[in-house]
Amino acid sequence: MLKQILFVGLGGGAGSILRYMVTLISAKNFDFKFPVHTFAVNILGSFIIGLIMGYLHKAGDTGSSLRYLIAIGFCGGFTTFSSFAFENINLFSGNNTWTALIYISSSIILCLLAVILGMQIIK
Numbered sequence: 001m002l003k004q005i006l007f008v009g010l011g012g013g014a015g016s017i018l019r020y021m022v023t024l025i026s027a028k029n030f031d032f033k034f035p036v037h038t039f040a041v042n043i044l045g046s047f048i049i050g051l052i053m054g055y056l057h058k059a060g061d062t063g064s065s066l067r068y069l070i071a072i073g074f075c076g077g078f079t080t081f082s083s084f085a086f087e088n089i090n091l092f093s094g095n096n097t098w099t100a101l102i103y104i105s106s107s108i109i110l111c112l113l114a115v116i117l118g119m120q121i122i123k
Contacts, residue, residue, distance in 0.1 A: 011073020050118020
């Protein structure tokens with residue numbers, strides 16, 4: 001169990017650092033009202049978890065260290081539902097209702113499709 005905890009911690013730390021770097025880079029290079037950085041990392045993280053879990057399922061090894069390191073740790077640290085929720089509250093509060101609704105619906109749809117795509121690539 002200690003090994004799995006260490007893998008989750010290492011992956012989560014790496015995912016969190018990478019997400020923060022994406023946020024810094026996008027804030028410096030883009031001036032959108034739409035939260036591009038969270039949108040992008042959530043879709044990419046969904047794709048990555050689809051790839052990893054598709055691979056592990058195909059290999060019959062869902063208890064693999066890769067699951068703890070990448071799927072639970074990295075993807076858990078990289079993607080962020082709390083930022084997604086907070087950004088939508090800000091959009092609604094700023095009378096950007098349509099932007100918030102587009103962000104919510106497109107995030108859900110594209111993240112689900114990204115997981116499916118990742119799993120299909122592995123098949």
